[in-house]
Amino acid sequence: MSDVSLGLVGVGKIVRDQHLPALAATPGYRLLASADPHASLPEVPAYADMASMLDAHPELDAVAICTPTHLRHAQARLALQRGKQVLLEKPPGATLSEVEDLIDVASEQGVTLFAAWHSRFAPGVARAREWLAERRIERVEIVWKEDVRVWHPGQAWIWQPGGMGVFDPGINALSIATAILPQAFFLRQARLLVPSNCQTPIAAELSFADPDGATIEADFDFRQSGPPTWDIHVETDAGRLSLTQGGCRLSLDGQLSLEAEEREYAGLYARFAELVASGRREVDVAPLRHVADAFLYGQRDVTDAFIE
Amino acid sequence: MSDVSLGLVGVGKIVRDQHLPALAATPGYRLLASADPHASLPEVPAYADMASMLDAHPELDAVAICTPTHLRHAQARLALQRGKQVLLEKPPGATLSEVEDLIDVASEQGVTLFAAWHSRFAPGVARAREWLAERRIERVEIVWKEDVRVWHPGQAWIWQPGGMGVFDPGINALSIATAILPQAFFLRQARLLVPSNCQTPIAAELSFADPDGATIEADFDFRQSGPPTWDIHVETDAGRLSLTQGGCRLSLDGQLSLEAEEREYAGLYARFAELVASGRREVDVAPLRHVADAFLYGQRDVTDAFIE
Numbered sequence: 001m002s003d004v005s006l007g008l009v010g011v012g013k014i015v016r017d018q019h020l021p022a023l024a025a026t027p028g029y030r031l032l033a034s035a036d037p038h039a040s041l042p043e044v045p046a047y048a049d050m051a052s053m054l055d056a057h058p059e060l061d062a063v064a065i066c067t068p069t070h071l072r073h074a075q076a077r078l079a080l081q082r083g084k085q086v087l088l089e090k091p092p093g094a095t096l097s098e099v100e101d102l103i104d105v106a107s108e109q110g111v112t113l114f115a116a117w118h119s120r121f122a123p124g125v126a127r128a129r130e131w132l133a134e135r136r137i138e139r140v141e142i143v144w145k146e147d148v149r150v151w152h153p154g155q156a157w158i159w160q161p162g163g164m165g166v167f168d169p170g171i172n173a174l175s176i177a178t179a180i181l182p183q184a185f186f187l188r189q190a191r192l193l194v195p196s197n198c199q200t201p202i203a204a205e206l207s208f209a210d211p212d213g214a215t216i217e218a219d220f221d222f223r224q225s226g227p228p229t230w231d232i233h234v235e236t237d238a239g240r241l242s243l244t245q246g247g248c249r250l251s252l253d254g255q256l257s258l259e260a261e262e263r264e265y266a267g268l269y270a271r272f273a274e275l276v277a278s279g280r281r282e283v284d285v286a287p288l289r290h291v292a293d294a295f296l297y298g299q300r301d302v303t304d305a306f307i308e
Numbered sequence: 309m310s311d312v313s314l315g316l317v318g319v320g321k322i323v324r325d326q327h328l329p330a331l332a333a334t335p336g337y338r339l340l341a342s343a344d345p346h347a348s349l350p351e352v353p354a355y356a357d358m359a360s361m362l363d364a365h366p367e368l369d370a371v372a373i374c375t376p377t378h379l380r381h382a383q384a385r386l387a388l389q390r391g392k393q394v395l396l397e398k399p400p401g402a403t404l405s406e407v408e409d410l411i412d413v414a415s416e417q418g419v420t421l422f423a424a425w426h427s428r429f430a431p432g433v434a435r436a437r438e439w440l441a442e443r444r445i446e447r448v449e450i451v452w453k454e455d456v457r458v459w460h461p462g463q464a465w466i467w468q469p470g471g472m473g474v475f476d477p478g479i480n481a482l483s484i485a486t487a488i489l490p491q492a493f494f495l496r497q498a499r500l501l502v503p504s505n506c507q508t509p510i511a512a513e514l515s516f517a518d519p520d521g522a523t524i525e526a527d528f529d530f531r532q533s534g535p536p537t538w539d540i541h542v543e544t545d546a547g548r549l550s551l552t553q554g555g556c557r558l559s560l561d562g563q564l565s566l567e568a569e570e571r572e573y574a575g576l577y578a579r580f581a582e583l584v585a586s587g588r589r590e591v592d593v594a595p596l597r598h599v600a601d602a603f604l605y606g607q608r609d610v611t612d613a614f615i616e
Contacts, residue, residue: 073494077519095495095601096404097594101519104492161498161607184412186381187403190469199607211385211409286405292600293403299469299507300608 003030004085004276007060009050009075010067011039014089018118019064022265028273033057036067050075054082061085062112062276070162073098076113080105085112085276087268091171091288094162103283112275115283117175121267122247123260128232129180131252135236137181137210142218144173146228148202149308158200159306165200167291169230170220175287176232176247177216185210187290190298195306202306206294311338312393312584315368317358317383318375319347322397326426327372330573336581341365344375358383362390369393370420370584378470381406384421388413393420393584395576399479399596402470411591420583423591425483429575430555431568437488439560443544445489445518450526452481454536456510457616466508467614473508475599477538478528483595484540484555485524493518495598498606503614510614514602 006023008015011034020041023029033045035053040046047053054060062085065072073093079086080102092115093099099115106113119125146169148158157163164171177185185208192201202223208216230246239253250258275282314331316323319342328349331337341353343361348354355361362368370393373380381401387394388410400423401407407423414421427433454477456466465471472479485493493516500509510531516524538554547561558566583590 095605096597097492097601098494100597101492101494162605164604184405184409186406186409289404289408289600292597292604293405295603296472296600297403297470 003028004273005030005032005057005059005061007032007050007053007057007063008034008041009036009053009063009065009079011036011041012066015066018265019066022269025263025266026269026273029269032060051078054079054084062087062272065089068157070094073102076102077105080109080111080113083109083111087114087116087272090115090117090175091164091291092283092285093288096285096288096292099283099285099288103281106281106283110279112272112279113281113283114272114275115285116268116272117172117179117284117287118264118268119172119175119247120179121264121271122176122262124243124247124250124258125176125179127250127258128241128243131241132180132234132236133182135238136212137183137214137234137236139214139235140177140181140216141233142173142177142216143229143231144170144218145221145224146230147224147226148222151228154308159195159198161199163200164291165194165198166202166204166220166222167200167294170204170218171287171291172246173218173220173230173232174290176243177218178284178286178290180232180243181210181216181234183210183212184286185214185216187293187297190294192294192298192300193303194300195304196302197305201300202303204294204298311336312581313338313340313365313367313369315340315358315361315365315371316342316349317344317361317371317373317387318379319344319349320374323374326573327374330577333571333574334577334581337577340368359386362387362392370395370580373397376465378402381410384410385413388417388419388421391417391419395422395424395580398423398425398483399472399599400591400593401596404593404596404600407591407593407596411589414589414591418587420580420587421589421591422580422583423593424576424580425480425487425592425595426572426576427480427483427555428487429572429579430484430570432551432555432558432566433484433487435566436549436551436558439549440488440542440544441490443546444520445491445522445542445544447522447543448485448489448524449541450481450485450524451537451539452478452526453529453532454538455532455534456530459536462616467503467506469507471508472599473502473506474510474512474528474530475508475602478512478526479595479599480554481526481528481538481540482598484551485526486592486594486598488540488551489518489524489542491518491520492594493522493524495601495605498602500602500606500608501611502608503612504610505613509608510611512602512606
């Protein structure tokens, strides 16, 4: 198959840190242009907005949308309507209604829409899913803690409405849990700790249950000092799984099964190329739905103001 | 077709006020039993829980689930797994993940699941939908205001997590708007006013847009004194529609088109009978999704404590 001609929409930190190295390492792509009112890339034709980029490059097959969340719906909709294949950075929209609409439009247009949950491409996720598929889940413990000052310096948007606070990393944990656990699970109780000067939580405790009564407890916290904890532990009827270091390390029954360097975005772009080649869509709303459920159903308690 | 043998799950105020009169007025039903740990109905066999009712009455075709929201998912899931047709009071779940699961289970079982948005059966809704289907929407104004002390006396749950506050009536407005407007719409901004001693909003201002740029403004308020305001006004390229009094009165271009008594639950049970007879499902998640979107994406401001 021929290379995918790609345009990048939004040229921020995630594009420089992750998308560009992944594109350089993944066969099958030609980066033709970028669109961003404030930023550009060396040797890549740059446009102030996506519509201008699409007008100037009718040969573009696909766009990767990496703009702030509240801009994504209108951009993705326009790109889909113009017949482009679309990769959406996580989360796939500011609201669930937007994502449902994009699914409808992509389906009508018969083009690929890929809601890219990058953490699902961590090295241990696929093996964890296989191992759990054959077992009965008894108890799951998700611990996702990092120092917001280290991992999100100066990102004031994270504390604004729609910024999701600690769910910005927490949704990565939920994207892994929904991928590896063999059954859906449902929120039973949630407590969101919101700094007195912020709109979004700095920490969250979530209790879910699956249809067979397994408990899934999640502990998200932005107030970690020192190294981050990005761990998922699963007790089953036939042993224990630990997927730690954000999915880079997998232990089964106390034995190290796999440990590898993180190459999430390379996997993500390889997957997008497969989807485009086969004309399929992959949009799993479940991680964002769990976050919306926590905001809808959670108890909010006020905690100390956050001063960066 | 033969009558639907029905069991009521949960025998609270909504059942006495609405379900029983509607069942009495709608052909095609036989009320066989009820399940509620604290309440029963004259001359109807009563059970403390749904499982006991289903065990005692294998001839039951269907159940109507009218329990507090957080109990509905487990009950509906069990009823569907036992092959029963299920009517769910609004909202169809405490969270969106629960509703998606019920859709999957109903589909696997091949039985009817009906998410019953009662306000969609208000007299003017069907005609409003027809009239708007042929027009281009320019501007929508939704005003849904009532005195919480009059309409929800003593309902402390409404202020607890999951109680949804002013969205408990507001979701009725959203269920009508999503039924009559020809296109989906998306939240652009929301402000939720939350009493300092409550978890859920007492008022909300929502701004939506549709894909063609029409604006939809919604104003929900529990602090109304005097009669309620339950109105939707739509400006189109070919005239103005006003659906007022909760959908009982429809004006088109300033002319009264329709005015009728509210018989929502009779319409709702007639629809359920049709769905059961034809083996279909009707679960529109959109109204609950809009509420979750507002909680996820809205700005929360604290207002005066609520003292009933």
